[in-house]
Amino acid sequence: MSLPRSVYVHVPFCRHRCGYCDFTLVAGRDDLIDRYFEALRLELGRVEEPLEIDTLYLGGGTPSHLGPDRLQRLFAMLRERLLLAAAAEVTLEANPLDVTPQLLAAATDCGVTRVSLGSQSLDAATLRSLDRDHTPEDVRRAAAVLAGAGFAVSLDVMTAAPGQTLAAVEQDLDAAIALGPEHVSVYCLTWEKGTAFESQRQRGLLLPVDESLERAMFEAAIERLTAAGYEHYEVSNFARPGHRCRHNEAYWDVRPWEAFGPGAARFDGRTRVTNHRSSTTWIKRLLATEDPAGDVDAMSAEEAARERLVVGLRRRDGVLAADFQAACGFTPRQLAAEAIDRWIAAGLATEHNGRLELSREGLLVSDSLWGDVL
Numbered sequence: 500m501s502l503p504r505s506v507y508v509h510v511p512f513c514r515h516r517c518g519y520c521d522f523t524l525v526a527g528r529d530d531l532i533d534r535y536f537e538a539l540r541l542e543l544g545r546v547e548e549p550l551e552i553d554t555l556y557l558g559g560g561t562p563s564h565l566g567p568d569r570l571q572r573l574f575a576m577l578r579e580r581l582l583l584a585a586a587a588e589v590t591l592e593a594n595p596l597d598v599t600p601q602l603l604a605a606a607t608d609c610g611v612t613r614v615s616l617g618s619q620s621l622d623a624a625t626l627r628s629l630d631r632d633h634t635p636e637d638v639r640r641a642a643a644v645l646a647g648a649g650f651a652v653s654l655d656v657m658t659a660a661p662g663q664t665l666a667a668v669e670q671d672l673d674a675a676i677a678l679g680p681e682h683v684s685v686y687c688l689t690w691e692k693g694t695a696f697e698s699q700r701q702r703g704l705l706l707p708v709d710e711s712l713e714r715a716m717f718e719a720a721i722e723r724l725t726a727a728g729y730e731h732y733e734v735s736n737f738a739r740p741g742h743r744c745r746h747n748e749a750y751w752d753v754r755p756w757e758a759f760g761p762g763a764a765r766f767d768g769r770t771r772v773t774n775h776r777s778s779t780t781w782i783k784r785l786l787a788t789e790d791p792a793g794d795v796d797a798m799s800a801e802e803a804a805r806e807r808l809v810v811g812l813r814r815r816d817g818v819l820a821a822d823f824q825a826a827c828g829f830t831p832r833q834l835a836a837e838a839i840d841r842w843i844a845a846g847l848a849t850e851h852n853g854r855l856e857l858s859r860e861g862l863l864v865s866d867s868l869w870g871d872v873l
C-alpha cells in the first residue's frame with residue numbers, strides 16, 4: 500500500500516453553532532484549545548518518519564477561529580511530522596469574519612495557498628435564515644483581501660435555505676461569480692437529526708423548500724456557473740480551469756490519506772478509521788494515551804470497489820471501466836449491471852467507449868442512486 504500524500508486536520512472550534520450544522524465542533528469552548536493542541540501533538544506521533552505530502556487541508560469547525568498566533572503554532576507542530584512537497588496545495592477553511600490582515604500574514608507564512616470561505620450566501624436575509632454570524636459585506640471584504648493577497652479562493656454557496664426563492668439563489672450565484680473566486684462549492688441545506696433546525700422543522704417552525712424547487716436551484720447553479728467559465732467537475736464542485744481542489748481529488752481517486760483531529764477519518768486504501776466525534780472524548784483519550792478511534796471500517800475488496808464506483812460517478816468525468824478494473828479488480832458492471840442498465844434506460848447515465856457517467860439528470864438525483872451500488 501502506498502504512503503498517503505494527503506492529510507486532513509480537523510480543527511473543531513467555532514465562535515457560534517449554526518442551527519443547521521451537525522459537524523464535529525465545539526462552539527464557545529476556546530478554553531479547550533490548549534488541550535486540543537496537546538492531543539493533536541500526541542496523535543501526530545503516529546507518523547514516525549516525516550511524511551511528504553502534496554495536499555494539506557485544515558477543515559472544521561472553523562480553523563481560522565484559531566487566529567494568527569495559534570495558526571502559526573499549529574503549523575509549527577504539523578511541520579515536525581509533515582513535509583510539504585514543492586507546489587503543495589494547502590487549504591484553510593475560514594469564516595469571513597476571521598479574515599484580517601494579521602491572519603493573512605500568518606497564513607502566508609505557514610504556506611497556505613488556498614482559502615475556502617464559509618460564505619454560504621451574499622444575501623442578508625438568507626444569511627439570517629441560515630443562522631450565520633456574518634453579513635454579505637463581510638464576505639465581499641474577505642474575498643477581496645484574500646484575492647489581493649494571492650490566495651486561491653473557494654466560496655461555499657448554500658441552496659434550499661428556509662424561505663429561499665429561486666430568484667434569491669440566482670442572485671446569490673451572480674454575486675458569488677462577481678467576486679471572481681477560483682472555485683465554488685454548492686451545497687443544498689440538509690436537515691440533520693439533532694440540529695436546532697431539525698427540531699424547529701418538526702415543530703412546524705421551519706419549512707424545507709420543496710423538492711422540485713431544490714432541484715431547480717441546483718440546475719440554476721450548474722447553468723450559471725458553467726456559463727461563467729467554471730468547470731462542473733464533481734456533483735457539488737465547480738472550478739476555473741486549473742483550480743480543482745487537489746485534496747478532494749485525492750479522496751475521489753480513492754488514494755490513501757491521513758487525518759488527525761476529532762471526527763477525522765483516515766483511509767489506507769482498504770480500511771477507514773474515524774476518530775471519536777466528540778472533541779472532548781478525543782482529547783481525553785489521547786491525553787490518557789488511549790486510541791482516539793471511534794469507528795473502524797475494514798472493507799472487503801468488493802465493498803471498497805463499490806465505494807470507488809460511487810465517488811467515481813460523483814465526478815463529471817465518470818468512470819472508465821478499464822481504469823476502474825485495473826485499480827480495484829472489478830468492472831462497474833460486475834458490481835451493478837442491473838442498476839446501470841436501469842439508469843441508462845431512465846436517462847440518468849450514459850455509457851460510451853467503456854466510460855460510464857451520470858447525465859445532468861442523473862447528477863440532479865445522484866444521492867438517490869447510491870443505494871443501488873452500496
Ligand code: SF4
Nearest residue numbers: 513516517520559560
Ligand atoms: S461555522 Fe461551519 S462548522 Fe461552525 S457551526 Fe457554522 S456551519 Fe458548522
